[in-house]
Amino acid sequence: MKVFQFNGGRIGVTIDSQSYDLTEALKIDVQSWPPVQMVQFIAKVDQNMPAILTHPLTKKMDISSVRLDVPISWPNKLLAFPVNYLAHGVEMKSVNRADLNGFFLKANSSLSGPNDAIVLPDLPGREIHHECELGIVIGKGGRNISRENAYKHIFGYACLIDMVVRGKEERVMRKSYDTFCPFGPWITTSDEVPDPANLQTRLWVNDELRQDANTKDLIVDIPGMIELSSKVATLYPGDIIAAGTPAGVGPVSRGDRVRIQIEHVGEMTLLVQ
Ligand code: MN
Secondary structure, three states, X not given: OEEEEEOOOEEEEEEOOEEEXXXXXXXXXXXXXXXXXXXXXXXXHHHHOOHHHHOOOOEEEOHHHOOEEOOOOOOOOEEEOOOOOHHHHHHOOOOOOHHHHOOEEOOHHHEEOOOOOEOOOOOOXXXXXXXXXEEEEEOOOEOOOOHHHHHHHEEEEEEEEOOEEOOOOOHHXXXXXOOOEEEEEEEEEHHHOOOOOOOEEEEEEOOEEEEEEEHHHOOOOHHHHXXXXXXXXXXXXXXXXXXXXXXXXXXXXXXXXXXXXXXXXXXXXEEEO
C-alpha cells in the first residue's frame, strides 16, 4: 500500500494500482490544526484497514490528477543519522560516524512535499548540499526496541533529501531551513518493500547522477537505528528517521532540478529556487 496526502491535507492510499480517497470516510477535517491527521491514520491503521476501503464514503480517485503534499506534515520528531556510509565519511574527511555519534534532529517544519520547491536561503558564498537518504516511518511506537523487534515497528519508507548549509554553525540550524527536508512522494508500506537492507538509492542534479548507493552499505543498519534511537527517546507513530547519506553529496543552485529515486519506494523531482 502507498499512503499519501494530497490537495491540502486529504489522505489517500493506493492498493494494487487503484487509489482511494479516504478523507471523508476517516472524518478528516482538512482545516484542523495542528495537521496531525496522517500521524493519527498511521497509529490506527491496523484497526482501520481494510474495512475503511469498503466504507460508503471512500471514493476511488486518480492519483495523477491531484497535487501530492508531504505525506507527514507534523510528526512528533524527525531524527537523522550523520555519516552512515563509510565512503561519505571519507569524502567529507569527517571524524563523525553514525555508530560513534548517534543521531541528531532536524526541525519538523523543514519537511516539504514532492511538489514543493527547495527554497535556498540567501547566503552568498555558502554551499548548500543535497543528501540522498532513505526515510523510515515508525508505525508502532515504543521505547528500548530491540534489534530483533525493530522491523515490526516500521510502517513504511519514503524518499528523503536532507538539505544542509555546509559550515560551522550548529548542524541542527544548518539543516532546519524551511523546505530542507523534501519527503515523499508517498509512504510505501513495509509489506511492499521486499528487503529494506538492499535498496538502491540514487540522486541526480539536473541529469547528472551524483549519488548511487545501496542500503546494504549502511554503517548502522535499519534495526540498529531503531534500537539506538529508542534507547534515548520514545518513538511514536509517524516519527521519521533519515538513514544518512552515501557519498556524492554536492552543491545545488537556484534553477536546478533534484531527482531522488529509491528502489521499491518511489521517486520525486524537486525544483530548487
Ligand atoms: Mn544527512
